[in-house]
Amino acid sequence: MKHGWRLAARNLGRNRRRNLATGASIALGFCGLVLIGGYAVRVERFLRTNTVYLQQVGHLAIYRDGGLERGVAQPARFALSADDQRRITSVLGGTPEVELVGRHLIGMGLAGNGCTTVPFSALGVEPEVQARVLAHPEVQAASPELARPLRGELLARYPNVAGAAALSAGLAELLGKTRIHDELAASPPNGSAALAPDCAVRTGGARADVDANVQLAALTWAGTMSAVDVEVVNLFHTPLAETEDGTLVTSLATLQQLYATDAVSYLSVYLRDARDAHRLAAALERAIDAAGVPVRVYPFDDERVGPYYAGTMPFLTSLVGFIGLLVAAVVVLSIVNAMTLSMLERTRELGMLRALGFSRGQVLGLCLREATLLAVMAVGVGLALALTIATMINHSGARFSPPGVPGSILFLLTPTPALCAALATLIVPLAAGAAWLAVRKKTRASVVGLLHEQVS
Amino acid sequence: MSEQPFLRLDQVHKRYRLGETVVHALRGVSFDLAQGAFTAVVGPSGSGKSTLLHLVGCLDEPDEGRVLLQGQDVARLSDDARSRLRNRHIGFIFQSFNLVPVLDVYENVELPLLINPDVGADERRERVLQAVRDVELEPQIHQLPDKLSGGQRQRVAIARALVTHPLLVVADEPTANLDSATTHRLIDLLLELNDKRRVTFLFSTHDEKLMGRVAHVLHLKDGALPS
Ligand SMILES: Nc1ncnc2c1ncn2[C@@H]1O[C@H](COP(=O)(O)OP(=O)(O)O)[C@@H](O)[C@H]1O
Ligand SMILES: [Mg+2]
Numbered sequence: 001m002k003h004g005w006r007l008a009a010r011n012l013g014r015n016r017r018r019n020l021a022t023g024a025s026i027a028l029g030f031c032g033l034v035l036i037g038g039y040a041v042r043v044e045r046f047l048r049t050n051t052v053y054l055q056q057v058g059h060l061a062i063y064r065d066g067g068l069e070r071g072v073a074q075p076a077r078f079a080l081s082a083d084d085q086r087r088i089t090s091v092l093g094g095t096p097e098v099e100l101v102g103r104h105l106i107g108m109g110l111a112g113n114g115c116t117t118v119p120f121s122a123l124g125v126e127p128e129v130q131a132r133v134l135a136h137p138e139v140q141a142a143s144p145e146l147a148r149p150l151r152g153e154l155l156a157r158y159p160n161v162a163g164a165a166a167l168s169a170g171l172a173e174l175l176g177k178t179r180i181h182d183e184l185a186a187s188p189p190n191g192s193a194a195l196a197p198d199c200a201v202r203t204g205g206a207r208a209d210v211d212a213n214v215q216l217a218a219l220t221w222a223g224t225m226s227a228v229d230v231e232v233v234n235l236f237h238t239p240l241a242e243t244e245d246g247t248l249v250t251s252l253a254t255l256q257q258l259y260a261t262d263a264v265s266y267l268s269v270y271l272r273d274a275r276d277a278h279r280l281a282a283a284l285e286r287a288i289d290a291a292g293v294p295v296r297v298y299p300f301d302d303e304r305v306g307p308y309y310a311g312t313m314p315f316l317t318s319l320v321g322f323i324g325l326l327v328a329a330v331v332v333l334s335i336v337n338a339m340t341l342s343m344l345e346r347t348r349e350l351g352m353l354r355a356l357g358f359s360r361g362q363v364l365g366l367c368l369r370e371a372t373l374l375a376v377m378a379v380g381v382g383l384a385l386a387l388t389i390a391t392m393i394n395h396s397g398a399r400f401s402p403p404g405v406p407g408s409i410l411f412l413l414t415p416t417p418a419l420c421a422a423l424a425t426l427i428v429p430l431a432a433g434a435a436w437l438a439v440r441k442k443t444r445a446s447v448v449g450l451l452h453e454q455v456s
Numbered sequence: 457m458s459e460q461p462f463l464r465l466d467q468v469h470k471r472y473r474l475g476e477t478v479v480h481a482l483r484g485v486s487f488d489l490a491q492g493a494f495t496a497v498v499g500p501s502g503s504g505k506s507t508l509l510h511l512v513g514c515l516d517e518p519d520e521g522r523v524l525l526q527g528q529d530v531a532r533l534s535d536d537a538r539s540r541l542r543n544r545h546i547g548f549i550f551q552s553f554n555l556v557p558v559l560d561v562y563e564n565v566e567l568p569l570l571i572n573p574d575v576g577a578d579e580r581r582e583r584v585l586q587a588v589r590d591v592e593l594e595p596q597i598h599q600l601p602d603k604l605s606g607g608q609r610q611r612v613a614i615a616r617a618l619v620t621h622p623l624l625v626v627a628d629e630p631t632a633n634l635d636s637a638t639t640h641r642l643i644d645l646l647l648e649l650n651d652k653r654r655v656t657f658l659f660s661t662h663d664e665k666l667m668g669r670v671a672h673v674l675h676l677k678d679g680a681l682p683s
Contacts, residue, residue: 003570010558352554355515356568356616357543359536447515451550 004362008369015342022338023378026431029327030382031389033423038390038415040320042142046409047313048274049142050239051306053133056102056125058268059277060284061305062088065294068304071265072106076221079105079263080293087291088267097280100270102129105255105263109218111175111248118174120216122248124255124264127164131156133270143409152180152234155251163254165214165230168238170245181212181233216248220260228258240308269297277301331427332434335371339438343367350442351450364436364443371435375428383420390415460527461488462656463512463624468521470507470679481507483679484521489658491623494650497660498667499676505660506628508676512658513546513626514538525624543568547617549627549659553609555601555616561588562597565615572620587615591645607638611645618649627659631666643669 012019051057063071067078080088085103092098105124110117131154133139134147150169158164161181172178212232220226230250238247256262269284271277277299285297303310343350353363390413399408442450470482481504489495497505510516511523517531524530525541533541542548555564565587569580588597591611601609610630617625627646631639643666650657667673674681 007556007559014558348552348554349556352548352550352556353567354539355513355542355548355550356571357539357541358571359539361536362539362571448510451515 004366004369005373007366008373011342011366011370012374015345018338018341019374022334023374023381025334026331026375026378026427027382027385029331030379030423030427031386033324033327033427034383034386034415034420035389035413036320036323037419037423038386038413040316041416041419042412042414043316044313045138045142045414047309048300049138050146051309052270052274052300053136053139054143054146054239055306056104056123056130056133056268057300057305058102059271059274059300060269060281061298061300062267062269062284062288062295063265063298065296067266068296068298072108075107075259075263075265076261079221079261079265080267080295082262084293085264085267087293088288088295091284091287091291092267092269095280095284097271097273097276098269099272100129100132102126102133102268102270103252103264104266104268105252105259105261106265107218107255107259109216109258111171112215112217113175113177113213114215116175117217118171118246120171120246120248121243122216122250122255122258124252125155125249126252127154127156127159130154130249136270145409146237146239149234149236152182152232155233155249158231158233161231161233163228163230163250164233165248165250165254166234166236167214167232168244168247169235170238171247172232172235174245175214177212177214177232178235179212180235181231184212216258218258220258221263222260224260226258226260228254230254274300328427328430331430332437335375335431335434336438339367339371339435342370343439343442347442347450347453351447351453354447354450360443364439367439367443368432368435371431372428375431379424379427383424386415386420389413461524462491462493462526463489463658464522464524465508465511466522466524468508468511468518468523470504470511470516471519481679482511482518485676485679485681486521487674487681489656491656492650492654493672494647494657494670495659495672495674496666496670497658497674497676498664499660499662501662503662503676504679505662505676507679509626509628509658509660512624513548514542543571544620545623547620547622547625547655549610549613549617549625549630551629551632553601553606553613553633555609555612557601560598560600561593561604561612561615564601564612565619568616568620583619583621584615587619590618590649591615605638606634607642610634610638610642614642614645614649618653618655621653622655624656624658627657629660629662631661631663636665639663639666640669 052059064078064080064084071078089101092101103126106122108119108121111120134154139147149166155164155166158181167175167177214230214232215227216230217225217227238244252264271280281297281299285295288295298305300306301309301313350363394412398411400411401408465485465487468482468485469480472479472481485508497508499505511518514525514530522529522531530538556567559567562584566580566584569575569583575583588594591614593608593611593615596604596608601612604612631642634642646657646659649655
């Protein structure tokens with residue numbers, strides 16, 4: 001009944017001040033929801049990107065069954081052999097949702113600069129895959145600043161540097177390797193100093209930075225001593241503060257040489273759409289098992305492979321949910337309040353409408369239209385306000401440090417159209433429901449009762 | 457068919473409960489109205505006039521007895537069916553006009569037709585204009601109620617009651633808020649419409665002076681019609 005909407009619109013004009021106040025509280029509430037939702041979307045995306053791409057867990061991490069738990073202690077037993085890798089990649093090759101696959105080796109050892117040694121934990125990557133992963137549009141959108149090394153370039157840019165490696169900034173500091181390959185090439189230190197690093201000047205090697213060379217020593221998987229030289233080509237912040245003082249990334253080949261193996265610890269699988277992760281995890285696990293490799297496939301939000309994502313999301317969800325509930329309560333209360341008052345003022349008019357033949361449902365419909373219209377207009381205003389504020393904040397270049405992450409990221413609020421639409425389809429019916437609460441008693445009352453109600 | 461009166465009240469009782477006390481507002485009222493009758497219910501304040509008109513207008517149900525409109529027992533209808541019956545066949549005029557303040561004269565008159573799907577947009581427009589013409593409010597057709605005098609407002613209410621082409625118009629003290637000159641003009645108008653349209657009118661008043669203008673008067677006293 002289009003006339004119903006017209007009447008509802010007119011009625012909204014009746015007590016302008018009250019309806020403005022109600023509309024404003026809905027608009028502000030909606031604006032708040034959109035902003036907090038935009039923050040949540042941003043943080044979730046950051047966390048996901050961080051886990052999937054920056055930490056190179058992939059949307060799915062494929063380990064030999066038991067490998068995640070015991071792979072470090074018994075690498076030879078729980079790694080994926082070259083033959084395993086072939087079987088797995090052939091299964092993945094037939095899965096169209098898969099965009100990219102990376103192979104990774106994890107290991108530990110001691111890093112030395114000739115004067116001192118520091119324990120490290122290393123991740124071996126395929127440089128070309130790493131470059132593609134870090135240049136992924138998702139990464140560029142969510143946290144481009146974390147995908148770039150602090151200094152230097154990605155491993156893939158140094159195909160001719162033997163044992164090119166990246167150090168976490170903390171590890172580089174401990175080793176005194178604060179000048180990287182490119183910087184030393186640009187301004188080489190004078191000859192004598194380069195030949196004789198002076199370990200005595202300071203523990204940690206004050207003069208260690210005369211070259212970018214680091215020696216890695218470790219036990220091979222067979223249990224013998226082994227060492228390789230690596231060249232520091234970039235420095236980076238680890239996604240987690242705890243790992244900042246001992247993380248090293250180098251090519252898979254270099255690490256395989258150190259541990260004398262052609263096996264890998266796990267495969268990272270990057271999907272075109274993160275939403276496929278759970279479904280595919282189960283399906284791939286079965287398919288790979290059937291291909292003869294007993295594996296476990298972990299989605300990125302599994303706390304065992306993505307503890308940061310899995311640990312932070314419940315907090316984020318409950319925070320946003322709590323604020324959302326508060327806002328919803330404010331919206332409901334203000335609508336109930338406003339509608340109760342205007343129904344009180346218009347009781348006799350409701351009786352008159354009933355006398356003219358409007359049914360209970362039609363009278364209720366008029367009231368709900370009024371609240372719906374008010375809510376729709378308020379949502380429009382709130383949305384405009386939220387988008388304006390978000391744009392201003394996004395352009396201000398403000399930064400913030402997510403908990404447990406070294407360095408800071410851009411403070412962005414990214415309310416997506418889907419988010420805004422979802423919130424609007426939540427809040428408008430909520431407003432109508434609140435109006436229903438306020439007016440249902442009136443619409444149930446007898447016509448005579450309504451007509452005789454004393455109004456001042 | 458011909459023996460059946462247009463409206464019949466048969467031993468109608470109505471009681472109101474106010475906490476502990478029960479007000480016996482109508483005590484066995486019976487009467488018939490013929491189609492096209494112009495009838496006044498006269499009685500002092502509190503005698504039960506409004507209660508009676510509400511029952512006649514299908515706004516309420518009797519506690520005892522029956523209200524038969526064209527032979528149909530009104531109490532047997534569902535709330536929605538009664539709403540429809542009011543909308544199609546009964547017009548109301550209230551003492552306090554009860555216009556919608558945010559709608560202009562045209563829109564107020566149009567209101568009852570908006571919920572009648574049998575009346576299309578063109579016919580609706582025709583009828584509204586005719587009803588406004590009948591009460592001589594064409595010059596004010598786009599004014600809001602608060603710009604109108606009391607007499608004009610009541611004429612809007614009359615137009616609104618007649619626009620549905622009802623069988624019966626119920627008016628509860630329609631002149632109580634009007635001065636006597638306006639009152640007489642209004643009664644003239646109602647009589648004229650009754651004559652032209654053969655609409656059955658039942659209106660209440662506590663103004664004994666109006667009795668002379670009406671052929672058929674029901675005297676209500678303490679909720680009963682002493683014969
Ligand atoms: N809704 C009601 N609740 C309680 N008592 C009522 C109600 N309506 C009317 N009455 C009582 O019923 C009696 C008849 O009232 P009413 O029909 O309004 O008379 P009138 O219209 O002639 O003044 C009065 O005593 C009045 O107080
Ligand atoms: Mg009365």
